[in-house]
Amino acid sequence: MSQYWHGQRHINITVTEIAQKAMINRQTFYCYYSDKYDLADQLTEKALGMLEELIEQRWQSIHDRISLVDFLKISQKDQ
DSSP states (O other), X not given: OHHHHHHSOTTTOOHHHHHHXXXXXXXXXXXXXSSHHHHHXXXXXHHHHHHHHHHXXXXXXXXXXXXXXXXXXXXXXXX
């Protein structure tokens, strides 16, 4: 789906085309989204949420490593 979305400008994509590529009918599409812009908004929100989660995980990993380095430095000073 995302390949199709990026292949055309989303303004030119119709709900019918989106539904065909997703192998659903238009009624099913409208059960979940009010229009193609709602779909775009929801996809964007999901992608940003995933990116935020990934950044938070990476930041925590970096923070943990820095804490370990600080701990090792303090341990070496104490010896």
